Amino acid sequence: MREINASIPFDKALWKQDIAASKAHVAMLGAQGIVSAEDAAAISAGLDTVAGEYEASGVPEDWSLEDIHMTTESRLAELIGPAAGRLHTARSRNDQVATDFRLWVRDALDEADAGLAALQAALVTRAGEHAGAIMPGFTHLQVAQPVTLGHHLMAYYEMLRRDRSRFSDARARLNECPLGSAALAGTGFAIDRAATAQALGFAKPTDNSLDSVSDRDFALDYLMAAAQCSLHLSRLAEELIVWASQPYGFVRMPDALSTGSSIMPQKKNPDAAELVRGHSGRIVGCLTALMVTMKGLPLAYSKDMQDDKPPVFEAAGLLTLSLAAMEGMIAQAAFNTARMRQAAEFGYATATDLADWLVRQAGIPFREAHHITGAAVKLAESKGLALEALSLEELRAIDPRIDEGVFPALSVEASVAARASHGGTAPSEVEKRVAEARAALGMDR
Numbered sequence: 001m002r003e004i005n006a007s008i009p010f011d012k013a014l015w016k017q018d019i020a021a022s023k024a025h026v027a028m029l030g031a032q033g034i035v036s037a038e039d040a041a042a043i044s045a046g047l048d049t050v051a052g053e054y055e056a057s058g059v060p061e062d063w064s065l066e067d068i069h070m071t072t073e074s075r076l077a078e079l080i081g082p083a084a085g086r087l088h089t090a091r092s093r094n095d096q097v098a099t100d101f102r103l104w105v106r107d108a109l110d111e112a113d114a115g116l117a118a119l120q121a122a123l124v125t126r127a128g129e130h131a132g133a134i135m136p137g138f139t140h141l142q143v144a145q146p147v148t149l150g151h152h153l154m155a156y157y158e159m160l161r162r163d164r165s166r167f168s169d170a171r172a173r174l175n176e177c178p179l180g181s182a183a184l185a186g187t188g189f190a191i192d193r194a195a196t197a198q199a200l201g202f203a204k205p206t207d208n209s210l211d212s213v214s215d216r217d218f219a220l221d222y223l224m225a226a227a228q229c230s231l232h233l234s235r236l237a238e239e240l241i242v243w244a245s246q247p248y249g250f251v252r253m254p255d256a257l258s259t260g261s262s263i264m265p266q267k268k269n270p271d272a273a274e275l276v277r278g279h280s281g282r283i284v285g286c287l288t289a290l291m292v293t294m295k296g297l298p299l300a301y302s303k304d305m306q307d308d309k310p311p312v313f314e315a316a317g318l319l320t321l322s323l324a325a326m327e328g329m330i331a332q333a334a335f336n337t338a339r340m341r342q343a344a345e346f347g348y349a350t351a352t353d354l355a356d357w358l359v360r361q362a363g364i365p366f367r368e369a370h371h372i373t374g375a376a377v378k379l380a381e382s383k384g385l386a387l388e389a390l391s392l393e394e395l396r397a398i399d400p401r402i403d404e405g406v407f408p409a410l411s412v413e414a415s416v417a418a419r420a421s422h423g424g425t426a427p428s429e430v431e432k433r434v435a436e437a438r439a440a441l442g443m444d445r
């Protein structure tokens with residue numbers, strides 16, 4: 001029983017939050033006259049001493065004391081005597097752990113936001129450097145149309161912007177204080193819940209004591225946002241891995257974030273990117289674990305809920321590391337823009353530009369233009385030539401409405417420059433988006 005019951009091996013990570021919530025609680029008990037001013041002061045000073053001990057030598061792990069709450073209270077009793085027993089007036093471990101965990105998750109949300117902002121800044125910086133660098137854009141991982149590297153990197157800026165808004169929504173929902181809900185029904189003591197909520201930086205106290213001690217939505221909100229963020233990171237990681245592969249050669253990953261092989265001396269492996277890709281699986285697993293733990297639990301607190309912490313702690317650690325590793329990779333990646341440009345010329349990436357030219361200059365309906373372009377691509381393919389390397393005679397044999405004005409439209413530069421619709425890949429558009437992003441991130445202040 002001692003072993004299955006103990007949560008101290010993992011919930012000792014909540015010690016700072018536990019001390020802060022206890023100090024807020026006892027200050028309120030003192031102010032309300034529920035505990036004498038003298039006892040309240042002794043408890044508060046004792047809690048500071050315990051905090052100092054934890055800081056200096058870690059939290060002791062005694063399974064018979066079960067969890068961080070009992071561990072701290074028992075040490076407090078050793079330090080200040082029986083007055084320590086007054087701390088637990090008008091509260092229970094149920095509202096205590098709900099409060100501590102909310103405080104911990106609130107910090108984790110802020111940490112995720114900071115990591116995301118740093119990664120966004122790295123993306124925006126590199127996008128600004130490469131706003132005009134042409135690379136193949138892919139659909140189905142087949143060369144589709146030329147795009148710019150800056151445009152591609154800014155796509156991830158947008159994903160991370162949504163991630164930040166999810167974390168920020170989660171923070172707003174989380175920020176109500178359950179302390180004072182007691183075991184499940186509230187308390188008969190004349191407590192001041194608004195005071196403890198305020199002391200701990202919450203917007204207000206929660207409004208239903210049963211919900212307060214049984215709600216773990218805030219942890220699920222965090223994990224859902226973390227899981228979705230990790231999916232984005234895994235997609236970027238995958239692209240870097242593919243781009244770093246020799247047949248692509250689009251990027252050289254920084255040495256500091258790669259490893260060699262123990263047997264093949266020429267190898268340089270993108271391990272950090274692979275681990276970011278892999279960690280997303282574990283983070284999604286953490287979300288799944290807590291969702292299944294919470295499913296079907298009756299009101300109010302059940303001990304199953306003690307299992308809420310390990311998946312959140314694990315996901316937070318993995319997410320922080322993944323964000324930091326990705327920031328380093330993006331900041332230091334050496335993009336081979338010459339190679340990217342060359343790749344954009346293969347694969348008939350400007351075929352759509354030929355079709356668009358036929359529509360614009362010759363008034364041909366798009367479907368017919370698409371058909372004519374298909375024939376031109378087929379001919380170029382059979383001759384092993386690029387589209388613009390076909391002669392005017394060859395093109396006119398396919399459709400006589402084509403004239404020499406078509407050739408400038410077939411370059412990759414013309415292709416990207418033409419796509420200046422809002423959010424398009426034209427360097428001018430990418431530069432605008434980069435400028436907006438720099439302002440939003442406060443990068444030029």
Ligand code: ARG
Nearest residue numbers: 007067093094097301305306
């Ligand atoms: N260690 C417990 C947890 O993490 C604290 C709450 C215990 N409550 C109780 N009724 N046994 O959930």
